[in-house]
Amino acid sequence: MQLTAETNSSKDPMSNQITSDGNSGTFRAIYRKLPTEFGIFLVFIGIGLFFEVLGWIFVGQSFLANQQRLIIMILQMAIIGIIAVGVTQVIIMAGIDLSGGSVLAFAGIVAASLAQTSEYTRAVFPSLTDLPVIIPVAVGIFIGVCAGFVNGSIIALSGIPPFIATLGMLVSARGLARWYTSGAQVSFFTDDFAVIGSGVWPVVIFLAVAFLFHILLRYTTYGKHTYAIGSNEEAARVSGINIKKHKMLVYMIAGGLYGLAGVVITSRALTAQSGAGIMYELDAISAVVIGGTSLFGGKGRITGTIIGVCILGVLTSGFIFLRIDLFYVNIVKGMLIIAVVVADTYRHKRETKKDE
Amino acid sequence: MANEKSKVILKTEALTKHYGGVRALQDANFILHDAEHVAIVGDNGAGKSTIIRQITGVEIPTSGKIYFDDNLVNFKTPLDAREAGIETVYQNLAIANDLDVPSNIFLGREETYFNLGPFSFLNEKKMLDKSSGVLSKTGIKIPDLKIHMGNMSGGQRQCVAISRAASFASKLIIMDEPTAALGVQETAQVENIIRNLKERGIPLIIISHNLRQVLELAEKVFVFRQGRIVGTLETAKTDGNEIVAMITGVKEGTHDNATHS
Numbered sequence: 001m002q003l004t005a006e007t008n009s010s011k012d013p014m015s016n017q018i019t020s021d022g023n024s025g026t027f028r029a030i031y032r033k034l035p036t037e038f039g040i041f042l043v044f045i046g047i048g049l050f051f052e053v054l055g056w057i058f059v060g061q062s063f064l065a066n067q068q069r070l071i072i073m074i075l076q077m078a079i080i081g082i083i084a085v086g087v088t089q090v091i092i093m094a095g096i097d098l099s100g101g102s103v104l105a106f107a108g109i110v111a112a113s114l115a116q117t118s119e120y121t122r123a124v125f126p127s128l129t130d131l132p133v134i135i136p137v138a139v140g141i142f143i144g145v146c147a148g149f150v151n152g153s154i155i156a157l158s159g160i161p162p163f164i165a166t167l168g169m170l171v172s173a174r175g176l177a178r179w180y181t182s183g184a185q186v187s188f189f190t191d192d193f194a195v196i197g198s199g200v201w202p203v204v205i206f207l208a209v210a211f212l213f214h215i216l217l218r219y220t221t222y223g224k225h226t227y228a229i230g231s232n233e234e235a236a237r238v239s240g241i242n243i244k245k246h247k248m249l250v251y252m253i254a255g256g257l258y259g260l261a262g263v264v265i266t267s268r269a270l271t272a273q274s275g276a277g278i279m280y281e282l283d284a285i286s287a288v289v290i291g292g293t294s295l296f297g298g299k300g301r302i303t304g305t306i307i308g309v310c311i312l313g314v315l316t317s318g319f320i321f322l323r324i325d326l327f328y329v330n331i332v333k334g335m336l337i338i339a340v341v342v343a344d345t346y347r348h349k350r351e352t353k354k355d356e
Numbered sequence: 357m358a359n360e361k362s363k364v365i366l367k368t369e370a371l372t373k374h375y376g377g378v379r380a381l382q383d384a385n386f387i388l389h390d391a392e393h394v395a396i397v398g399d400n401g402a403g404k405s406t407i408i409r410q411i412t413g414v415e416i417p418t419s420g421k422i423y424f425d426d427n428l429v430n431f432k433t434p435l436d437a438r439e440a441g442i443e444t445v446y447q448n449l450a451i452a453n454d455l456d457v458p459s460n461i462f463l464g465r466e467e468t469y470f471n472l473g474p475f476s477f478l479n480e481k482k483m484l485d486k487s488s489g490v491l492s493k494t495g496i497k498i499p500d501l502k503i504h505m506g507n508m509s510g511g512q513r514q515c516v517a518i519s520r521a522a523s524f525a526s527k528l529i530i531m532d533e534p535t536a537a538l539g540v541q542e543t544a545q546v547e548n549i550i551r552n553l554k555e556r557g558i559p560l561i562i563i564s565h566n567l568r569q570v571l572e573l574a575e576k577v578f579v580f581r582q583g584r585i586v587g588t589l590e591t592a593k594t595d596g597n598e599i600v601a602m603i604t605g606v607k608e609g610t611h612d613n614a615t616h617s
Contacts (some may be wrong), residue, residue, distance in 0.1 A: 216475065219477055219478055219480075220472075220474075220475050220476060220477055220478060221466050221468060221474055221475070221476045221478060222474045222475050224455070224459060224463075224466060224478060225474070227452070227454055227455060227459075228452045228455060228459070228463055230454070231452035231453055231454035231455060232450075232451065232452040232453065234450075235450045235451055235452050235460075235463070236452065236463065236464070237414075237434065238412075238414060238434045238444065238446065238450055239434070239450065239463040239464035240433065240434050240435030240438055240464035240465065241463070241464050242433075242435075246474070249474060297454075298452065298453070298454030298455075299454055351453075351506060
């Protein structure tokens with residue numbers, strides 16, 4: 001949305017069936033009828049083709065037509081994607097959540113400790129091995145929900161800015177992950193637990209989560225209130241929405257998704273370590289913002305976030321493919337985020353200026 | 357009093373609100389009868405908005421009593437007041453610009469298919485249909501209800517807010533400077549809706565700085581100064597000069613309800 005701010009500013013962020021007057025040029029009219037994500041999607045395609053061309057020139061092979069690379073790329077995106085879905089709803093509510101990566105690590109290592117097989121003699125809890133797979137999964141998600149509960153409570157009850165509250169959680173949850181096993185890795189899982197992250201399962205889980213939250217945000221009161229709080233918190237309050245309760249709910253659900261991401265990444269790596277998911281929260285936030293969700297709240301969709309996640313995934317794989325050092329990809333990502341936020345701020349200023 | 361026999365809708369007794377050491381509202385005895393339109397005037401910081409915030413449950417009074425519809429009420433949240441039948445229109449803050457018209461009209465009390473708590477599925481069609489009905493009843497024409505409200509003019513947005521209040525308010529509408537941000541034509545449109553409410557017999561409290569508007573729309577004026585009600589005037593028997601004199605404190609007023617009765 002940011003990338004196409006000029007032509008799309010009059011559109012409803014939640015609905016693409018608007019047909020404003022289409023008299024101002026055929027191209028404009030057609031463009032307005034397209035979903036707001038279309039512009040970002042074009043950027044995604046553009047980046048993919050850009051690496052394809054560079055691939056043939058510099059590496060002598062195709063970037064896209066390589067099954068193994070695509071699979072690695074998609075799997076990498078799936079974990080970030082699950083976090084990004086949680087972050088999307090938080091940012092739509094005009095909040096921010098920096099705790100994703102750390103909560104993922106803590107939830108992952110706790111889940112791992114309950115997913116070990118009895119064949120391994122030095123399990124974290126020797127009496128708690130060979131548990132049914134539902135237990136580590138549920139506990140992992142529950143740990144995330146608890147972290148979200150702490151975030152949400154601090155934000156809703158004390159009025160501390162979400163940036164600070166979740167920054168605290170970013171540090172604390174990482175500390176908890178280290179403390180839990182004194183820094184040791186946890187591995188040797190039951191076969192059932194290992195299935196979760198194997199094959200295409202992470203992608204299936206990501207898509208299921210994305211679909212579920214698309215529905216929740218678009219068609220339920222949960223979504224409506226999330227957009228309303230992000231759009232105008234005061235209006236939402238005097239309309240009788242319980243702001244504190246809703247904020248806590250949103251942060252708890254986001255936390256639950258980080259927990260789920262922790263379970264998936266642990267199962268996929270077949271080992272849990274306290275250093276898992278470092279900087280994932282920033283990748284997720286970047287994906288959300290690139291996908292058109294406004295940091296000012298009230299605007300954004302899951303479909304945009306999916307495309308945002310894909311753009312980040314393609315950028316990272318593209319740089320690896322061209323055998324360029326990964327620090328360059330960080331530089332490019334950083335610049336991309338700044339550009340997107342500048343566009344968002346510019347549009348927000350223009351829209352609020354019109355009001356006065 | 358204008359109408360001794362008609363039923364009392366809203367009465368406050370010694371309503372007081374302090375913000376720390378600031379006495380924003382002191383011993384306010386306010387009274388409103390059925391089908392009556394009254395105005396609240398006063399300088400900035402006189403306590404006009406403060407009394408509204410106590411009545412509508414946005415804030416909780418420091419002391420004093422509020423009687424609404426013959427019951428002693430104790431609203432903890434805006435929703436309590438809404439459920440009791442009080443609707444409020446604010447100067448500029450009650451519209452979510454990123455939502456469409458039906459979403460705003462039904463914000464906080466959405467129509468749903470089945471109740472799943474916070475995850476209830478919205479009945480968008482019902483809300484859209486009802487919204488058209490609500491708006492046509494107040495005589496407002498908005499071509500496309502599905503565009504988000506940030507793209508509408510201030511007048512259109514305020515008209516939607518008033519229509520929302522008018523459609524849900526069973527007993528009382530309160531308007532806090534509803535035309536302060538509007539142009540001349542838009543103000544006229546809002547005033548027409550208010551006259552329409554008068555015909556329908558819905559009682560109204562309006563806060564306004566616009567004395568012409570007050571004299572035209574209300575029967576009675578409560579003048580606030582420094583957190584107190586310093587006088588009540590009947591608009592038929594007063595003029596702008598007298599009101600201004602009372603607002604600024606040049607003239608001491610009389611307040612019928614100053615004593616507990």
